[in-house]
Amino acid sequence: MDQTRFVHPIAPGDYVQSLDKGLAVIKAFNSDRRTMTLTEAAEVTGLSKPSARRFLLTLQALGYVAQEEGRFRLRPRVLDLGGSYLTSGELPGIVNPYLADLNAELREACSVGVLDGDNVVYIARASAQQRIMTFNVQVGTRIDPVITALGRVLLANLPGPELETYLERREQLGTQPQVHQLGGFQDDLTAIRERGWCLMDQEVELGVRTIAAPLHNVDGLVIAGINVAVHTARVSLERLEGEFLPKLLAIRERINETLAEYGPELKNY
Structure with a gap:
């Protein structure tokens, strides 16, 4: 695991890769990629298509993304993540x-x-x-x-x-x-x-x-x-x-x- 990009490196046993990957899917959306297909999400994040699918569907179930005609987009609930910082x-x-x-x-x-x-x-x-x-x-x-x-x-x-x-x-x-x-x-x-x-x-x-x-x-x-x-x-x-x-x-x-x-x-x- 390359920890040079982490603010506070931790022991590998304490690191939850699935959380990293889930956040990477959220961060893949931006002003140039307002919507993405499953294939596009996998390419941008470097995940396999099955993994990208599981993360996107989980985020959809939690209300963080929506899917329409095979394209995923963020939902307003994502603002809760940043809003928690601003309010706390x-x-x-x-x-x-x-x-x-x-x-x-x-x-x-x-x-x-x-x-x-x-x-x-x-x-x-x-x-x-x-x-x-x-x-x-x-x-x-x-x-x-x-x-x-x-x-x-x-x-x-x-x-x-x-x-x-x-x-x-x-x-x-x-x-x-x-x-x-x-x-x-x-x-x-x-x-x-x-x-x-x-x-x-x-x-x-x-x-x-x-x-x-x-x-x-x-x-x-x-x-x-x-x-x-x-x-x-x-x-x-x-x-x-x-x-x-x-x-x-x-x-x-x-x-x-x-x-x-x-x-x-x-x-x-």
Whole structure:
């Protein structure tokens, strides 16, 4: 079993492969594969057709997928899986009012995200009131942390051994050259950590600028990041840093004060 993709590797005897495979079937559905036949599901997940059939029929019986004319699609019950996190996790509930305040002031998209494995996952979002960006982020969206200000803020604040492990894993997966092509990557992370914020211009998508800062718990541990995304046609680099950054940092401090009230048990999400 290849455990490099797991957040917390466990002993093989404790690992339930059937659960992994069932979740893989659910995750196989996306915006490009809104429906799938049994054959397509097997090809995407790497399962045999009999195995894919059993998982799909089990998910259908549980109400997570529906079948019509030989094609399977997700049902709304799948939202319960993510909804459980949003309702049981403290962090989304804490940050949402502050995101709403920042969004109302800047009239631009604001988000909070965390590192989950090798991705940034957005856990809270206040959308732009006037959107001309094709970069569509929603709660639950996962993205490479290297190409976003939010991701780099989180990487910059990883403990040294964890960052080294992350970079080694990228190299093993064949994505390390992307980091090298961006130039001075680790020096950039050091500068971000010392400065306390990150601005990136059109790395995630042409026409999109992002600026982000870390969120800390009472012990000073970075547990998440907050960012603002703008379009180049609306917001210049000078305005983003001169006007938006101070407001982002002010909201960040308000969030950190609230996070401190929860004590050291609020560690990561």
